Amino acid sequence: MWSELNQPQEELILRGRVLLPAQRDRIVKSLREKSSFKIIDHMVILSDPAQLGRTTLNWGKAGQEIVGVRRKKGSGELATQLIPEDNPFRILIRDGKQYLIQLDDLTLGWVYEDEVVLLGPSLENPWEGIRRPGKGELIEVAPGDLNKLINTALKYVETTPYLRGGRSRQGLDCSGLIQVAFKNALDLVLPKHALDQMKLGQRVTQFEGCTGDLVFAKVIGRNIVHVGLLLTNGEKKVIHSCLSKGKVLAESPEGFLKNYKPVGYRRLIKKVR
Amino acid sequence: MEMVVSCPECDENLIIPVDAEEEEIIDCENCGVEIEIVSLDPLEIRIFEEEEK
């Protein structure tokens, strides 16, 4: 990042690149406090998909069955996972043999160059047409789609282990299960993190919660947000990837409440005939 | 009736839904920060900070 001083107009023009909007906000805020000049912000935010035309070095796909996307460069800690069936990711930074990439769900993380296949920098925007549910929004689906969503999630029950950051048949974390179910059943792309999923759709109360709604809950005794999918027709169940039990479960509400305290319910989809 | 307080992060009006429950987490429409409703009567809120998993 650099700045230019436009002396006669008393303007300070900021240029260059930052990764996140919060970093830009911090820079602008601290300069506003320290300088009497008018701050003009022309910084490029690498992670902003609206600027992808000028911030994408290349597009890529997983080059092996499952690719771990790491939170930090070279660390083993998973942010998420990539599989070859995913929409292409974009490369924001190259550093040695590693790339900082952004997935179609806007998650950021690091991969090694030999784990991925490059598709070329001038690919026609492969994210065009991706449906990402927004805040306050209800996406209309056919009645059969709700069953499709539940059945997709149920496929992982008892067969798939809990894996932090997991988003593949190797393992799923709580938000990964929700992400995979919505993507595979309804072709909707949700963010990876449970707290980000909680910002979507419409708030409903626990009494209104019904099949297809998401229940967000705190792990009892800890400030960790967990998410599950509600099933209320017939026997009531919460389908979730449970850290303490180490796998994906369809649990009775009573069983679920032993380990989790609900903190909110959200509806993302609406059945239409 | 809906309660309106200021967001502890951005100071904008924050509406506590009529049917809100204690321990529920809502987010500020203005700045997006997660707010935990600690108690309803008297109303006590705080910014929700998630632990590293």
Ligand SMILES: [Zn+2]
């Ligand atoms: Zn706020």
